[in-house]
Amino acid sequence: MPSFSIDLAGACIRVSLLHGRVRALCRDYLSEGVPALHVRTTQVEIDAERDGPQWSDDYLETLAVYRKIAEWLPSCERMLVHGAAVAFQGRAHLFCAPSGTGKSTHVRLWCEHLGSAVTVINGDKPIVRVPADGGPPIVYGVPWAGKEGWQTNTSAPLAGICFLGRSRPGESVIRRVAPEECVDEALRQAYLPRDAHAAGLALELLDGLLARVALFRLSCDVSEDAVRCSFEALAGLSYDDWTITA
Secondary structure (H helix, E strand, O other), X not given: OOEEEEEEXXXXXXXXXXXXXXXXXXXXXXXXXXXXXEEEOOHHHHHHOOOOOOOOHHHHHHHHHHHHHHHHHHHHOEEEEOOEEEEEOOEEEEEEOOOOOOHHHHHXXXXXXXXXXXXXXXXXXOEEEOOOOOOOOEEEOOOOOXXXXXXXXXXEEEEEEEEEEEOOOOOOEEEEOOHHHOHHHHHHHEOOOOOHHHHHHHHHHHHHHHXXXXXXXXXXXXXXXXXXXXXXXXXXXXXXXXXXXX
């Protein structure tokens, strides 16, 4: 069983595999550090990820590995969040929405209209660290990045979370919301471990996360105006002024 180590969100993890696809996936994250966790996969765990005959065992093993990591994360002040994280001027912004709602489309629009000023940290399942000392949450890139494969081995302090919904064309609008207004949405996008203790830790981390960052609800179409709307709220800059001087 081949083994190797990776660095995820500042933690070294040793991985032992039945197949080789995970190592190829994690090539940008290989590490020589001292492991804090050793993940081993079994065929039973691989089979548990199967929801159709079309998926190969080597692909399903990538899911099984990340699930085992996600189960462990809350024990070290970290959690997996379903969302797309981008960095702009040294700060991260996290777009969250149910699958198919348009978060990847909105991130793609940010990249198209803001160009190289935007880095996609992760397009689907980043790790967020919520320090116990009350410091700012940090978003980390990971190699598990959805069908688009958008990921960068980097990190940035999280400035805000934006919960996306769809609007009619030309009616994009964003507003600041309080934590209690978006708890249900946040819970749906956070990975809660199967273990009760770990799930409790994850809920505590989520409470801390929502209390420390700016929260927004965005209804948007697929247009540059949607980018203007979210950019001005999240970055706190005039979109037109920034694009003129960039």
